Amino acid sequence: MNYTLQFGQVTEFLPYLAGGAWLSLQIAFLAFCGGMVIGAFGAMAKTFGGRVVRGITAAYITFFMNTPQLVQIFFIYFALPDAGILLSSYEAVLIGMTLNAGAYLTEIQRAGFQSVHRNEMEAAETLGMSLLQRVRYVIMPHIAKVLFPPLSNQYILMTLGTSMAAIFGVEELTGRAFNINAETFRSIEVFSITAVFYIALTLVASMSLGLAGRYLFRAKMRLI
Amino acid sequence: MPQLEIVDLKAAYEKLVVLEKINLNVEKGEIVSLIGPSGSGKSTLLRVLIGLLPPVAGRVRLDENDIDYANKATLRMLRDRIAIVFQQYNLFQNMTVLQNVTIAPTKVKGRPVAEVTEEAKELLSKVGLADKFNAYPDELSGGQQQRVAIARALALRPEILLLDEVTSALDPELVNEVLDSIRLLAAEGMTMFIVSHEMGFVREVSSRVAFMSDGLIVEIGSPKVVFDAPTIERTKDFVGKILRH
Numbered sequence: 001m002n003y004t005l006q007f008g009q010v011t012e013f014l015p016y017l018a019g020g021a022w023l024s025l026q027i028a029f030l031a032f033c034g035g036m037v038i039g040a041f042g043a044m045a046k047t048f049g050g051r052v053v054r055g056i057t058a059a060y061i062t063f064f065m066n067t068p069q070l071v072q073i074f075f076i077y078f079a080l081p082d083a084g085i086l087l088s089s090y091e092a093v094l095i096g097m098t099l100n101a102g103a104y105l106t107e108i109q110r111a112g113f114q115s116v117h118r119n120e121m122e123a124a125e126t127l128g129m130s131l132l133q134r135v136r137y138v139i140m141p142h143i144a145k146v147l148f149p150p151l152s153n154q155y156i157l158m159t160l161g162t163s164m165a166a167i168f169g170v171e172e173l174t175g176r177a178f179n180i181n182a183e184t185f186r187s188i189e190v191f192s193i194t195a196v197f198y199i200a201l202t203l204v205a206s207m208s209l210g211l212a213g214r215y216l217f218r219a220k221m222r223l224i
Numbered sequence: 225m226p227q228l229e230i231v232d233l234k235a236a237y238e239k240l241v242v243l244e245k246i247n248l249n250v251e252k253g254e255i256v257s258l259i260g261p262s263g264s265g266k267s268t269l270l271r272v273l274i275g276l277l278p279p280v281a282g283r284v285r286l287d288e289n290d291i292d293y294a295n296k297a298t299l300r301m302l303r304d305r306i307a308i309v310f311q312q313y314n315l316f317q318n319m320t321v322l323q324n325v326t327i328a329p330t331k332v333k334g335r336p337v338a339e340v341t342e343e344a345k346e347l348l349s350k351v352g353l354a355d356k357f358n359a360y361p362d363e364l365s366g367g368q369q370q371r372v373a374i375a376r377a378l379a380l381r382p383e384i385l386l387l388d389e390v391t392s393a394l395d396p397e398l399v400n401e402v403l404d405s406i407r408l409l410a411a412e413g414m415t416m417f418i419v420s421h422e423m424g425f426v427r428e429v430s431s432r433v434a435f436m437s438d439g440l441i442v443e444i445g446s447p448k449v450v451f452d453a454p455t456i457e458r459t460k461d462f463v464g465k466i467l468r469h
Contacts, residue, residue, distance in 0.1 A: 123314035126274050127328035128303040137327060141318035
């Protein structure tokens, strides 16, 4: 191969790429938080809701789990303006990713609800704990611990999924990598550095989830 | 005056009646063991006493006070005075040994952390776990976990301890370490209800042994009477079978 690696040209764009990584992080974080809230309600609806509520939740999950995320965002970005709802590309991506995450996180959290051991709940009850204390000291740590691996996987997938925003012209990490590539034509260097940024982002994500689990719920968690 | 009175107690899992009509008085410091075939209602009786299964009929009186199992305040008072240890230990997996023992006294009873921790360490040392304060349940053997469960129950300073087949889930070589902990409590005069299949142990520690069958106490008496000279045919049959081993 005659290609000579030349990182020099690309390194001057590092702060620019870092800015894009920061935007990716923001999109993933906001969509994940929104998805967690939707997921919590969805999981409660699916576990404790009546037939109609469960039906609506199931329809939502089926739609968002069985259509491509890209198509969902296209729909929000291009179809909704016809209905009078105008969204910026950033907003469309964020809403699309949040709704999509909500479906997956509903299923994940529902599994968590179902995994609490009846034994531990009974022990807590016989020790005199109130319902709130049981939720705080037994259910939450248990769910956090059980859900940590699937949640961090989901978060990582979402962080990587933010690259879709580039298609809509959002200048996050991949969007900026495209721009630098177009300017320098150093594709290998640009996308290698971009890959390193993504790895850093996902490691930060899984470590912060692990720390949150340890300190909020006293769950025994591995950080990486 | 009996510490605990059980009068015509009846309990059911939905429509399936599991306790027909239980009558039993227990004096302070007495150790009553419940024996009998599987499904005879032994564990259910303990679950009713601790309030995990509300009785359908009958009364339970603790120091002459009626217990209303539908009333949350009375239940709290009850669980202040009666504690249970389960067959499967039921430890909180996300907490260390020390946290398992201290959580109820500190969070439920609101006692000072330092004092409770000191007491918990003493209790754990008493059951031979002085070196396991910071271990998690899944790092312990079954026998060790069961001793943590006993320490956790004792940390509530109960007056009555219910032990539900506490050695049934253990490997044979671990049974004795748990039984030793219970012997220690027996020597200290703790009132206990023991559901067990360890007949040698039951005979050794019990003040009285109750043989249960089909949701009824069929025969009750000193271990000597129930094991060596049972008067009822069904008891004879059961004792005969288990002592043949």
